[in-house]
Amino acid sequence: MIPDRIIEQGTLRTTGTRAAVDVRIPWYRALPASCIAGASLSIDGVPAPAETLRWELNGQERTFDEMRDDTESWWFPLDSAVLSGDLPVAADGREHEVSVDLTVYIPYIVIGDDEVLHIEEHDTKTMKAVTA
Numbered sequence: 001m002i003p004d005r006i007i008e009q010g011t012l013r014t015t016g017t018r019a020a021v022d023v024r025i026p027w028y029r030a031l032p033a034s035c036i037a038g039a040s041l042s043i044d045g046v047p048a049p050a051e052t053l054r055w056e057l058n059g060q061e062r063t064f065d066e067m068r069d070d071t072e073s074w075w076f077p078l079d080s081a082v083l084s085g086d087l088p089v090a091a092d093g094r095e096h097e098v099s100v101d102l103t104v105y106i107p108y109i110v111i112g113d114d115e116v117l118h119i120e121e122h123d124t125k126t127m128k129a130v131t132a
Contacts, residue, residue, distance in 0.1 A: 006123035007100050008080060013132035014091050019043055020084035021098055025075050026121040033057055033070040037103040041085045043096050048085025056082035091131045099124045
């Protein structure tokens with residue numbers, strides 16, 4: 001719905017072995033954490049291993065499985081979340097291509113028997129990494 005704004009420009013951070021980027025919700029209304037079905041992070045065409053991905057929302061870092069039943073934490077359109085994963089990236093002043101795929105469920109739009117709308121969005125931006 002709003003895919004060109006998923007990745008916040010200039011937010012790529014690295015520890016040398018782990019990378020993180022700020023992401024924004026691709027929807028115009030808030031969603032509970034349970035509606036964040038998954039994401040992927042790639043830098044310069046190299047994907048972070050799925051088992052290393054972490055999602056930080058409202059100061060709490062978790063896996064997507066850990067958020068599956070969380071209806072208390074909300075992701076608001078003006079708030080950023082942080083997607084991170086094990087990816088070696090150098091903060092050497094070079095530009096890096098950052099790609100994020102994101103899948104969210106929209107619980108109040110029913111499209112079939114016991115099925116709600118899910119959206120899969122993608123964004124790619126080029127930016128420099130800074131040391132976290």
